[in-house]
Amino acid sequence: MVGESVKLEVRFNVFSNVPKSKLPTTLTLDRQMPQFCETAEVLVIGGGVIGLTIARALALRGVRNVVLVERARLGAEASSAAAGMLAPQAEADDADSFFNLCCQSRDMYPTFAAALREETGIDAELDRTGTLYLAFTEHDLREIDHRYDWQGRLGLAVQKLNPTDARTLEPGISESVRGALKFPNDIQVENRRLLSALIAANEKQSVRLMTGTSVESIRCNRGRIEGAVTSRGLVSTDTIVVAGGAWSSFIKVTDTASPIPRIEPVKGQMVCFNSRPSIARHVIYTPRGYLVPRRDGRVLAGTTTEQAGFDKEVTASGVHSILSNALEISPRISDLPLVGVWSGLRPRAQDSLPVLGPGAEVRGLVFATGHYRNGILLAPITGELIAGAIVDNVVSTELNAFGPDRFAAVGVNP
Ligand SMILES: Cc1cc2nc3c(=O)[nH]c(=O)nc-3n(C[C@H](O)[C@H](O)[C@H](O)COP(=O)(O)OP(=O)(O)OC[C@H]3O[C@@H](n4cnc5c(N)ncnc54)[C@H](O)[C@@H]3O)c2cc1C
Known part of the structure; x- marks a missing residue:
């Protein structure tokens, strides 16, 4: 505090027409205000x-x-707008340097989350149940075949499931499912x-x-x-x-x-439901949308990809498209209470x-x-x-x- 008062006297001298007796002799610092720091390593x-x-x-x-x-x-x-999926295998079309970086980072998560828990006592709820990638159309079936082939050739963990196996794993998914992949190493974290x-x-x-x-x-x-x-x-x-x-x-x-x-903003909207008992255990992904079940019963449904500048409004059309993709995954969504909507701006380079x-x-x-x-x-x-x-x-x-x-x-x- 001695350093602070010296700084104040210098500043008050600027108002030389104000009688010294009128100047405050003490200053109460706002406790919320972070201390201003003049140097940083x-x-x-x-x-x-x-x-x-x-x-x-x-x-x-x-x-x-x-x-x-x-x-x-x-x-x-x-x-905080994100879904917290750590799912490079579900999303990648190719094993390039970006895919390798993503897989390395995903594989650091168990140690990263455990260290944070040790340091802070806060559990980031890393969930290692895995991700299911569902196919509903001919195009989706070709996608899963392609992913299964190249990832299998590289020895990555991926399993092919027929519709019955997929519905045995996740009884809440639609009867229209035509095939699925399971990525056991694609996991999720509660990002908030x-x-x-x-x-x-x-x-x-x-x-x-x-x-x-x-x-x-x-x-x-x-x-x-x-x-x-x-x-x-x-x-x-x-x-x-x-x-x-x-x-x-x-x-x-x-x-x-x-x-x-x-760096450009790319808007993504999200819809959140409550589901008890949970509608799913895995992260469930399709080329059009996803469901992410949280430990506390919330289910996140995403998302949109919009060039809307820095606008973060949640829109009827955004929510509509998320809901139709979520309903394709699981018609049971229609009975769930909707408990939140939000959006965020993804930072994208060219x-x-x-x-x-x-x-x-x-x-x-x-x-x-x-x-x-x-x-x-x-x-x-x-x-x-x-x-x-x-x-x-x-x-x-x-x-x-x-x-x-x-x-x-x-x-x-x-
Ligand atoms: C709907 C949605 C779903 C997503 N789902 C996933 C997912 O499942 N998995 C995944 O890995 N990623 C996901 N993402 C992407 C992920 O959220 C982003 O890539 C990530 O949050 C970017 O982090 P960041 O710290 O760079 O940016 P931000 O979280 O946006 O933080 C940047 C911060 O910088 C501050 N800032 C900016 N300029 C200045 C300045 N001049 N001075 C001081 N402060 C400044 C801002 O206020 C802001 O707080 C999702 C994103 C969205 C929108």
């Missing part, structure tokens, strides 16, 4: 699942003064509990969480970071991680010709792949954005690879395909 922009995971990973690697700056509330954007655990873990590691504060620009000079200009003033640092989700490219970088790669790692032009500027449909899934590996790149100064080969400079190379930046 590493500053992370964005308090979603990605920023929180990276901040924790940095602190665990011994970085002492990590500051995370969040414009509004921690975890309140895409990360995961966020609570990450916030608590960061607090425990003494990461400074500055909420209600936005980073307006990144100041750099001769190719080096000097600090971040925030709505509360400058924070000096030589290392900044951009993890601002769909808003990442609003952040300006001074003194450089290369801007932050363009090639739909994440943007990860340092760029060549500005030393100390590191990207962790553009996770699009897979930010919850990719959080553990993003945290490890980005913290590793900063602390050990080694860019792992896994990051090669996802670096920020790939856009400049093909001239697709704005």
Whole structure:
């Protein structure tokens, strides 16, 4: 507090026409207001699942003064809108470097969730029942054949089920099902509990969480970071991680010709039911929609993929399409109480792949954005690879395909 009062006296001297006797002698600090911090060893922009995971990973690697700056509330954007599916096998058409990154991250989840539970006492409800991929049309049947073939050839865990077997596993699914795949390793996490655990873990590691504060620009000079200009003033640092989700490219970088790669918002709506006893045990997926049963009886039904700018309204047509896809999976949905609707903005880069790692032009500027449909899934590996790149100064080969400079190379930046 001694430091605070010195700062105040300097500021009051500016009002030299106010008699000194009229100036307050004491100041009550708002307890909600995060302490303004003037320096950071590493500053992370964005308090979603990605920023929180990276901040924790940095602190665990011994970085002492990590500051995370969040414009509004921690975890309140895409990360809490998500369904929490960790299902790369159900979604992939190919075994490319993105698929490998996703599988690696999924396989880190049991250790990641257990460590968070140990650190905070919060159970992120990692559910390892698995995912069922259902086929209702000729096209769906061809899709499951294709997935079964290439994943089987690679020795990945996947089982083919006939309609009877599928309905024995999940009696709530529609009688119209024509075939299914089971992906036993594609699992799910309760992403809102995961966020609570990450916030608590960061607090425990003494990461400074500055909420209600936005980073307006990144100041750099001769190719080096000097600090971040925030709505509360400058924070000096030589290392900044951009993890601002769909808003990442609003952040300006001074003194450089290369801007932050363009990240666009892609809206996804969600509908939530209550189901006791639960309508399903597995995550149930089709090419058109999915159901995700939660431990507390909620069932999430998703989703839409919309180019609607930064609009987050839930719309009648969005809910209508989610409901018809959910009813295709299980007609029993029609009897369930609908208990919530929401939407979120997925951050998508122009090639739909994440943007990860340092760029060549500005030393100390590191990207962790553009996770699009897979930010919850990719959080553990993003945290490890980005913290590793900063602390050990080694860019792992896994990051090669996802670096920020790939856009400049093909001239697709704005
Ligand atoms: C309906 C839906 C379903 C989804 N389902 C899944 C799923 O099943 N599995 C999966 O893996 N992923 C899923 N996703 C995708 C996942 O939610 C995202 O990829 C992930 O949440 C992105 O995390 P993030 O931290 O980058 O972004 P966000 O969670 O959006 O966080 C970014 C944060 O940065 C802050 N910020 C931005 N700019 C600034 C600034 N200048 N200064 C300070 N703070 C700033 C924002 O306020 C925000 O809090 C889904 C998304 C949606 C919308």
